[in-house]
Amino acid sequence: xxxxxxxxxxxxxxxxxxxxxVWTEVLSLGSRAYSSHELQILxxxxxxxxxxxxxxxxxxxxxxxxxILTKPNREVPAEFTIREGxxxxxxxxxxxxxxxxxRSMLSGGSTGLSxxxxxPNRIIEKYHLDTDRxxxxxxTKIEKDExxxxxxxxxxxNNLPNLAAEIRTFYGRAKGGIVILEGIEYLVTQYEFRPVLxxxxxxxxxxxxxxxxxxxxxxxxTIEDRDYRLLEKEMSLTx
Numbered sequence: 001x002x003x004x005x006x007x008x009x010x011x012x013x014x015x016x017x018x019x020x021x022v023w024t025e026v027l028s029l030g031s032r033a034y035s036s037h038e039l040q041i042l043x044x045x046x047x048x049x050x051x052x053x054x055x056x057x058x059x060x061x062x063x064x065x066x067x068i069l070t071k072p073n074r075e076v077p078a079e080f081t082i083r084e085g086x087x088x089x090x091x092x093x094x095x096x097x098x099x100x101x102x103r104s105m106l107s108g109g110s111t112g113l114s115x116x117x118x119x120p121n122r123i124i125e126k127y128h129l130d131t132d133r134x135x136x137x138x139x140t141k142i143e144k145d146e147x148x149x150x151x152x153x154x155x156x157x158n159n160l161p162n163l164a165a166e167i168r169t170f171y172g173r174a175k176g177g178i179v180i181l182e183g184i185e186y187l188v189t190q191y192e193f194r195p196v197l198x199x200x201x202x203x204x205x206x207x208x209x210x211x212x213x214x215x216x217x218x219x220x221x222t223i224e225d226r227d228y229r230l231l232e233k234e235m236s237l238t239x
Contacts, residue, residue: 085209085212087214087234087236087237088215089216089218089238092217098215098216099126099127099217101215102127105178106129110133110177112133112179113167113174113177113179114182117182117186118183120152124136131152138154138155138156138157139163140156160195164199167179171209171210175212176211176212178214179212180216181203181217184231185219185223188227193227197234200234204234216235218231
């Protein structure tokens with residue numbers, strides 16, 4: 001078998017496996033009692049995780065074959081100015097840039113509030129956050145007000161009113177404080193978009209009033225186009 005034929009056969013097999021995996025997932029989702037809106041959100045979320053799945057597969061292949069598979073180069077965004085009272089929406093599949101901005105701002109001496117759907121332990125380890133300068137709020141259905149893991153204390157706020165109150169308190173005691181939100185897609189699935197937009201409006205106003213900062217990381221493909229445009233319109237800066 002020629003090298004070109006071997007490559008073509010491998011490509012075709014990978015294409016077939018990918019189609020089978022996608023339709024298996026579609027059938028699995030369709031068998032559950034989801035509404036059409038929930039299915040749209042779930043489908044967009046799955047799509048946003050493609051690069052993460054590719055990264056996992058890359059590591060598996062590297063270990064299996066003892067080779068290095070480099071990632072394609074990605075364009076580095078231009079620098080931008082963040083003024084006091086700014087609210088920033090970061091367009092991205094994974095929250096890498098948002099937490100890079102957040103970490104950079106914390107290094108200037110500010111204090112932060114990190115609201116995440118992801119386990120805070122993973123966020124801390126992946127983005128090397130200064131735990132002395134950040135209060136962590138975990139968006140989870142665990143029925144507690146807080147949890148301690150590895151000596152770290154995390155607040156748990158599983159509804160919008162309690163989360164809004166926590167953020168108001170933070171801005172009230174930390175002038176120039178920074179709030180970062182990772183998990184807007186989760187909030188939308190729990191409360192629909194309109195209540196979440198009102199929540200975003202409240203946080204933006206609090207940030208502006210307290211000369212603080214508000215960062216939201218979102219993949220536009222995981223929410224409706226019209227909803228994303230309304231979200232972006234509320235924020236003072238898109239990067």
